[in-house]
Amino acid sequence: MPETCPHLEYREESEGLSFDVARAFCTVTESFVQPMRADVCTARYDLDPETECEFYVDPEANE
């Protein structure tokens, strides 16, 4: 079972944008994530961030 992306955060503010409900934010691209992409970030429906997100960075590889 894939795990939620380590680069996913939920934020109410960033980039000059603010929201009433915290939204998916990618710390690699430093941007809020489109709702459809968020299904990959959250590994919803068995999607795997490592293989199905083109922006994914292996955290261990950077250590």
Add this chain to the structure above:
Amino acid sequence: MTYDEYLDGKPTVITAALTGGVHGKEAHPELPETPAEIAAAAAACEDAGASVLHLHARRENGERAFSIERFQAVADAVRDATESAVLQHSTGGTAAPDALRHEPLRTDPAPEMASLDMGPLNRYERLTSENTRGLVASLHAEMRERGIKPELEVFNDGHLNESLAILEELEDPPYLNFLFGGGTTSPPHPRNLINRIEGLPEGVEFNVIGFGPHQLPMTTQSLLLGGHVRVGLEDNRYYNRGELATNEQLVARAARLSEELGRPVATPDQTREILGLRGR
């Protein structure tokens, strides 16, 4: 529909695609996401000339939702806010399990219409909305069972083949929706729409979507060729280059264009007659 029917002034069915599921408020701060926001946009679009409301459902944080409960909340809010517009639920859902794709059909009452994606569509770099023939058949079977009119989503020419293959299974009139844009949708060029409709069997009604900057020219061409149009923030966020739109503005422009070009805008009742809907 045909060019002759354009000359006869056949009414235009305007569909408003209010929210979608691909982008959200991160792309357009006024894009409606909650049931209340979608309902308010629906009411404004109905007043502006939309007779069909294409609906998706979302979670509180804007992410996609496919459950009966979330669609029920949207549909209830839209029905309360509108007079008599036709509700059309999306059954699209890149990467969502097939079982979930059926849930938008199971609200009470069932929607009068639902979208039916006719084949694969690429998303981003690594996702594909598969829409296998098996899924298309099972969704279509449930639509027939529940008296829901399918709008066949023809993302490209291959999907036209898929649509024509099931034409005899469809209640009259078959309703095909041609999509033009990038990726695995059809290349957005006027000659491609003309080629597409030249070979359509008699009695087929067609609708046109153009994504992004192609919304205005492709839907306007559809008006001239006797087709119907879909506009809204799901497909296009801008009114002009760099100027964000509202759903209502996009519907109002489509209505103005249709009237100026000699085709009255269809009321919800006329839409039910044109598309052979059973009502609710």
